[in-house]
Amino acid sequence: MLNIIKNKLKPKVKSLVKKLKGSNENVRLHGMTNISEQQYFEIYAREQYQGIGEIVDLGSWMGSTTIPLAKGIKNNKNCQNKIDKIHAFDRFIWESWMNISSQDTLKQYQPGDSFLDEFKKRTKKYSKYIKVYPGDLCEIGWIGKEIEFLLVDAMKSWKLTSSICQDFFPFLIPGKSLVLHQDFSHFYTPWIHLVMYRFRDYFEPHYDVPNSPSFVFKYTSKIPADKLDMDYSFKSFSVEEAEAAVSYSLSCTPQEKHNGIIAAKIMFFAHQKQYDQAQKEVDKYIKQGYQLEKDLKKASEFIKNKVNS
Numbered sequence: 001m002l003n004i005i006k007n008k009l010k011p012k013v014k015s016l017v018k019k020l021k022g023s024n025e026n027v028r029l030h031g032m033t034n035i036s037e038q039q040y041f042e043i044y045a046r047e048q049y050q051g052i053g054e055i056v057d058l059g060s061w062m063g064s065t066t067i068p069l070a071k072g073i074k075n076n077k078n079c080q081n082k083i084d085k086i087h088a089f090d091r092f093i094w095e096s097w098m099n100i101s102s103q104d105t106l107k108q109y110q111p112g113d114s115f116l117d118e119f120k121k122r123t124k125k126y127s128k129y130i131k132v133y134p135g136d137l138c139e140i141g142w143i144g145k146e147i148e149f150l151l152v153d154a155m156k157s158w159k160l161t162s163s164i165c166q167d168f169f170p171f172l173i174p175g176k177s178l179v180l181h182q183d184f185s186h187f188y189t190p191w192i193h194l195v196m197y198r199f200r201d202y203f204e205p206h207y208d209v210p211n212s213p214s215f216v217f218k219y220t221s222k223i224p225a226d227k228l229d230m231d232y233s234f235k236s237f238s239v240e241e242a243e244a245a246v247s248y249s250l251s252c253t254p255q256e257k258h259n260g261i262i263a264a265k266i267m268f269f270a271h272q273k274q275y276d277q278a279q280k281e282v283d284k285y286i287k288q289g290y291q292l293e294k295d296l297k298k299a300s301e302f303i304k305n306k307v308n309s
């Protein structure tokens, strides 16, 4: 699978890299995305976005996804009506785990504080392109317009997964829309692999954002409504399907993403409190030659903490 994708993407990747080299936008914005992702968001919005549907940014935090998208839209020559094209969803409420990413925030936030003003300040220059939706996206839902680019950085639980599938996926445009999963190579989120495998007949692997956890799928044909209108959970998937899902994700991606993907497989068991099985999986992958580092280490530590608590 990866060879097919590589061959298909080669010209596209080459031209993207060429454009990035010619761009002055090489300064990383503060956020939970890296420069490779931020450059991809900008180039996508500038060169590939057609303006036939909306851009939806789920989990905008301090705008490191939103700002490059807006910069791209601003300089997009093909898109006529650019006002309010980017729809930024976030609770904008500080949580304790965000402290790890808060080094340069102007203010030290406490859990429960709103950081909406800071988001607005950082995105002010591009505010005419951005419509902000503060609150729980599971409750807010979607305004019903077609979505051309769905950037998912908020699929952090089954509830969010089901909401995104139910409320946003029905508005993707077959043959046109892209869905970017920012947590595709992240230990915590096995549900991403499970649903993308379940929907594999309706998407195709499209682009690997290099040196990052992000991976992009293209929406190819309409997902039947009954497959979307479900409250998904671990009960919806057998162990065999989880294994197939992980194999599928591994086959779509280069080696650099595999540590995070197999760590997500371990979390398939750990989230279900099957810690013995989760540990067996860690041991299996280490025997296969994986290093206990990065996301695999985090999954292993997650199991240890749970077992010892």
Ligand SMILES: C[S@@+](CC[C@H](N)C(=O)[O-])C[C@H]1O[C@@H](n2cnc3c(N)ncnc32)[C@H](O)[C@@H]1O
Pocket (backbone or CB within 6 Å): 030, 031, 032, 033, 058, 059, 060, 061, 062, 063, 064, 065, 066, 089, 090, 091, 092, 093, 135, 136, 137, 138, 153, 154, 156, 160
């Ligand atoms: C990993 S962070 C996103 C990082 C961000 N994309 C960036 O560029 O740095 C995940 C975000 O999802 C948001 N989030 C989590 N649950 C949410 C919910 N139910 N509704 C809306 N946003 C939510 C959090 O507030 C957080 O800002």
